[in-house]
Amino acid sequence: xPEVTQTPSHQVTQMGQEVILRCVPISNHLYFYWYRxxxxxxxxxxxxxxxxxxxxxxxxxxxxxxxxxxDGSNFTLKIRSTKLEDSAMYFCAxxxxxxxxxxxxxxxxxxxx
Amino acid sequence: GxxxxxxxxxxxxxxxxxxxxxxxxxxxLSNIQWYKQRPGGxxxxxxxxxxxxxxxxxxxxxxxxxxxxxxxxxxITATQTTDVGTYFCAEITGYSSASKIIFGSGTRLSIRP
Numbered sequence: 001x002p003e004v005t006q007t008p009s010h011q012v013t014q015m016g017q018e019v020i021l022r023c024v025p026i027s028n029h030l031y032f033y034w035y036r037x038x039x040x041x042x043x044x045x046x047x048x049x050x051x052x053x054x055x056x057x058x059x060x061x062x063x064x065x066x067x068x069x070x071d072g073s074n075f076t077l078k079i080r081s082t083k084l085e086d087s088a089m090y091f092c093a094x095x096x097x098x099x100x101x102x103x104x105x106x107x108x109x110x111x112x113x
Numbered sequence: 114g115x116x117x118x119x120x121x122x123x124x125x126x127x128x129x130x131x132x133x134x135x136x137x138x139x140x141x142l143s144n145i146q147w148y149k150q151r152p153g154g155x156x157x158x159x160x161x162x163x164x165x166x167x168x169x170x171x172x173x174x175x176x177x178x179x180x181x182x183x184x185x186x187x188x189i190t191a192t193q194t195t196d197v198g199t200y201f202c203a204e205i206t207g208y209s210s211a212s213k214i215i216f217g218s219g220t221r222l223s224i225r226p
Binding site: 031033035042043044045048056058091093095101102103104105106107 | 146150154155156157158161201205212213214215216217218219
């Protein structure tokens, strides 16, 4: 069964550094998402992406965040200058059609020191 | 902002006992989805309910959507150790070209063997 994959599985970085989290959505999917989950808390929506542009973003997704689909397979989340409070699990998700079930990747655990 | 609350926050049961988690919204939900997240894992879609009063079953799991579409429940009969995890209700919502998932606060289920 096709899966969403994410790399790296874990990332440790110093505060102020840039990080790029990578995702490979399921190949025929057209809608892409990033979510984050702070340890012990609920999963929170960050951004949705369709047709090479952001469709919607949450309050969390400020100017420090950006997303990109640099080629036909990867979907990336960049945090320009990480803060301690960015430490969380980041999940990528994708879906073939709008309003359909979203398939989540295994996540990248980001730790900012 | 839109919030979906779940109770209880934690539930610890003896294996074989039943378990129920409740999801409540202050606003009418267009749909309700349920996800399971194993410890250290990612959210996995379980089911979606759309119609008022809808009831669906998956083996030992029974899902209900309230008549007013403001609440939902997940009931597990005769829990097993494989049921351990956090159960989230969620609403898939959005407009324009992509949807997003608004997750509830989750109920963490632990089981005594």
